[in-house]
Amino acid sequence: MNAVHPGWRSARRILCVRLDSLGDVLMCTPALRALRAALPGRRLTLLGSSAGAAALPFIPELDDVIVHAAPWMKSAATDPAGGNAGPGTAAAARTGQADLALVDTLAARAFDGAVIFTTYTQSALPAALLCHLAGIPLCLAHCRENPYRLLSDWVPDPEPASTVRHEVQRQLALVGHVGCRPGDLGLSFVPRAADRAAAIERLRGAGIDPGRPWILLHPGASAASRRYPAGHWAQVIALLSAATDVPLVLAGSAADVELVEDIRRRAGLPLPALPTLAGRLVLGELGAALRMAAVAVTNNSGPAHIAAAVGTPLVDLYALTNPQHTPWGTRSRVLFHDVPCRFCFKSTCPQGHHDCLAGVAPRRVAEAVLDLLQRGTAGPPTVLAEATVPAGDG
Numbered sequence: 001m002n003a004v005h006p007g008w009r010s011a012r013r014i015l016c017v018r019l020d021s022l023g024d025v026l027m028c029t030p031a032l033r034a035l036r037a038a039l040p041g042r043r044l045t046l047l048g049s050s051a052g053a054a055a056l057p058f059i060p061e062l063d064d065v066i067v068h069a070a071p072w073m074k075s076a077a078t079d080p081a082g083g084n085a086g087p088g089t090a091a092a093a094r095t096g097q098a099d100l101a102l103v104d105t106l107a108a109r110a111f112d113g114a115v116i117f118t119t120y121t122q123s124a125l126p127a128a129l130l131c132h133l134a135g136i137p138l139c140l141a142h143c144r145e146n147p148y149r150l151l152s153d154w155v156p157d158p159e160p161a162s163t164v165r166h167e168v169q170r171q172l173a174l175v176g177h178v179g180c181r182p183g184d185l186g187l188s189f190v191p192r193a194a195d196r197a198a199a200i201e202r203l204r205g206a207g208i209d210p211g212r213p214w215i216l217l218h219p220g221a222s223a224a225s226r227r228y229p230a231g232h233w234a235q236v237i238a239l240l241s242a243a244t245d246v247p248l249v250l251a252g253s254a255a256d257v258e259l260v261e262d263i264r265r266r267a268g269l270p271l272p273a274l275p276t277l278a279g280r281l282v283l284g285e286l287g288a289a290l291r292m293a294a295v296a297v298t299n300n301s302g303p304a305h306i307a308a309a310v311g312t313p314l315v316d317l318y319a320l321t322n323p324q325h326t327p328w329g330t331r332s333r334v335l336f337h338d339v340p341c342r343f344c345f346k347s348t349c350p351q352g353h354h355d356c357l358a359g360v361a362p363r364r365v366a367e368a369v370l371d372l373l374q375r376g377t378a379g380p381p382t383v384l385a386e387a388t389v390p391a392g393d394g
Helices: 006-010 022-026 029-037 090-095 097-109 125-133 167-176 193-205 230-243 254-267 283-292 302-310 362-375
Strands: 013-018 043-048 064-067 113-116 138-143 153-156 215-218 248-250 295-299 314-317 332-335
Touching (some): 006 138, 013 097, 013 125, 022 302, 029 043, 064 097, 097 125, 113 125, 125 138, 215 230, 230 248, 230 254, 230 362, 248 254, 283 302, 295 302, 302 314, 332 362
Parallel strands (some): 013 043, 013 113, 113 138, 138 153, 295 314
């Protein structure tokens, strides 16, 4: 490790700050691996949202997690308690008590350093200030403005003025600034044996032989702007059922059950022929199910990154909300309809037309699935080298 700051050579307790979603945490895992490998015995603690913290059991690079709903993050609107001032503390979060409690928590843990992972639309400075108040001596982050004493290791942010990188590349460049290089560039998500056993049981209960090829379709996404229309999903299912005997299985969170049932009704198939696991799989079981699927079809959301982490070929219905979150390290087809308003960074379509997804014809989706199904998993996975969405897949 050729560290720019000598203190990183002996920093054993590292706080890794990633305060947004599950998928964002997964895209940090190659960088986490690089940090951990740089010093034998190094321990990594994630400071994350409740959604991001859920990944802890499945990311071997992480040792621990501190949950916090940071008020400067969009996720805090739906996760107000923060995890540091006790349950049900929405008022504490609004008044800053949860943030002050976090400072005490971080100080008590005596971290040697902190690495703040952000997208280029986020500021590292609020988290850097908390780390400074907690007495953490080393702090590494991208930042556009001069952070002065808030960061011991400041990486001037080149995005988006001069370049836009894939999110994985951005975080690898950050830890590379202090000399950390990974041996493996893949994402991490390792389902447990119990997750695999439970997923197999649920698949068999739905009439699916997990040892034979089957296709998993996950229509959910936390943001409305990233959801392929339900009617389009139904058409994809109808086309696939007419073209192949490979079973189709719908999946989703508990919040997706109503959406999934709507898609099942619209597809026009006998419901027993279109089984659903929506609301029936916990996170590890979803990862195990994705690992067993021959092909997965998702929106550009957390399940897409889980599929990439477990190596499953993926059709990613990619809303053009941002350019840097395409599937990493797995064979994939990224489908979108180009629009002048691309890269809006919005959770709800500001134009109201949703054309970047609504314009993706269901036949294109079905053809992409069948192509990946025919190709199987032979050959090495493709790692996207650029953040820009491939024009050929549009």
